[in-house]
Amino acid sequence: MREHRQLFLGGAWVAPSTDRTLEVISPHTEETIARLAAPAPADIDRAVAAARHAFDAGPWPRLDPAERIRIVRDLARRYTEHHEEIARLVTAQMGAPITFSRSAHAQLPGVMMRALADLAEVHPWEEFRPGYYGRDILVRSEPVGVVAAIAPWNMPMLMAVGKLTPALLAGCTVVVKPSPETPLDAYLLAGLIEQSEIPAGVVSILPGDRDIGEYLVAHDGIDKVSFTGSTAAGRRVAAVCGAALRRVSLELGGKSAAVVLDDADPETVAAGIQVAGLMNSGQACVAQTRVLVPRHRAPEFVDALTAMVAGLRVGDPFDEDTRVGPLASARQQQRVRGYIESGLAEGARLVIGGSDRPMGLDTGWYVRPTLFDGVGPEMRVAREEIFGPVLTVIPYRDIDDAVRLADSTEYGLSGSVWTADIDRGLTLARRIRSGTFGINQAYRMDPHAPFGGVKASGIGREFGREGLQSFLDTKSISVL
Ligand code: NAP
Secondary structure (H helix, E strand, O other), X not given: OEEEOOEEEOOEXXXXXXXXXXEEEOOOOOOEEEEEEOOOHHHHHHHHHHHHHHHHOOOHHHOOHHHHHHHHHHHHXXXXXXXXXXXXXXXXXXXXXXXXXXXXXXXXXXXXXXXHHXXXXXXXXXXXXXOOOOOEEEEEEEEOOEEEEEOOOOOHHHHHHHHHHHHHHHOOEEEEEOOOOOOHHHHHHHHHHHHOOOOOOOEEEOOOOHHHHHHHHOOOOOOEEEEEOOHHHHHHHHHHHHHHOOEXXXXXXXXXXXXXXXXXXXXXXXXXXXXXXXXXXXXXXXXXXXXXXXXXXXXXXXXXXXXXXXXXXXXXXXXXOOOEOOOOOHHHHHHHHHHHHHHHHOOOEEXXXXXXXXXXXXXXXXXXXXXXXXXXXXOHHHHOOOOOOEEEEEEEOOHHHHHHHHOOOOOOOOEEEEOOOHHHHHHHHHHOOOOOOEEOOOOOOOOOOOEOOOHHHEEOOEOHHHHHHOOEEXXXXXXX
């Protein structure tokens, strides 16, 4: 049982303003594994005031970018020494299989820090451009100001680091709000920041509940909100930021399609979908849970996917052989079960899985990996984000029909095409409306590739040079 009695506020550990606490519950045992001080609005006020002061008066935004890059690289180096600890914290608090926690939850954020520092190194912080009237214009990148960074529970460290790193490199000051369900890795990150050369006031990390998130987003001291979460919450955040004319970027939900062309190999596709559709026990914004297959070959692909799902080991997320762990919360388990029931009620054919508890697991928020066939695009399981280990197979007639089906949801985050012919794959990839796309691969997060969605999947891009740019404003200076 862990206890954290202090808050990480303005770069130091301080006493909270109230005795409110948060509890972290193991998704596997359903026992309380940690108790933490919870921030109150007064603590948000203190954190924003510290960030405001550090931005308006402090050295951080005015440092030479090379100096900020050096400090971020040093943080990345320290972070890398804690991979195993981070992986175990993430698995303990949200149930991701430990092998996935190591490769994605723990290692990727460190890669992200280094890769974004590389991009900052080549960013044109100041450049002279020829002006229209013959005189040069000085174009400068300046930090947007005080950032509120709000992260969800499904990829807690990656989402926090994916916002914090470019914001720091840009020269912003930051108040991070992790989800209250997954605060433990954020505490470790806070400890590393405390030991770093990042000046006082620049970073606060306050894992608070939804009210605290809303309070932070609406705070007058904030210049930009960087939000990752559900589309429903994103709409609320956007409305608050719109009213205040506050910059906002939104990384929201998805319902991505894997389009299987008629020349694809069923076993290869099934192995790919295990990652693309079921990574993190299906709790991934980029999860490709709609598998679009050519109607005349549908039975072969359904058989291969069924064999893949049947072979998945479900259980204790700390077991090295586990491929699907419990869902992160009881609420998430109920939600996913509800979707499985709705698929049955709407006439989809349950091939494997179901809404009952997996055999032999008496505690934990488990759901059986589930595959539906005979799914129509109008069904809820085909339109709405389930966020659990549930795959749907949807047959298509021809390529135009596949594109229409892939684009038939309100989302546009990710997707993939599976084919023996890369040119055919590229032609299809160009046609689908989404922010990212893969050819013959599950989604692979490349920190140099801009990431984000179209339609209801969000506004703006993270990672890549576009991600750094989203924490910068552009100033032009012309001289007479
Ligand atoms: P969520 O309920 O929207 O919450 C996300 C974060 O925002 C949490 O910290 C949450 O705090 C906070 N929050 C919720 N409503 C808020 C509001 N009105 N104002 C300010 N903060 C608010 O989403 P989730 O269930 O944690 O995460 C799953 C969702 O995130 C999925 O839809 C998934 O697709 C999406 N996601 C998107 C990406 C992407 O990059 N596009 C990446 C990962 C996840 P509480 O936890 O206290 O509610």
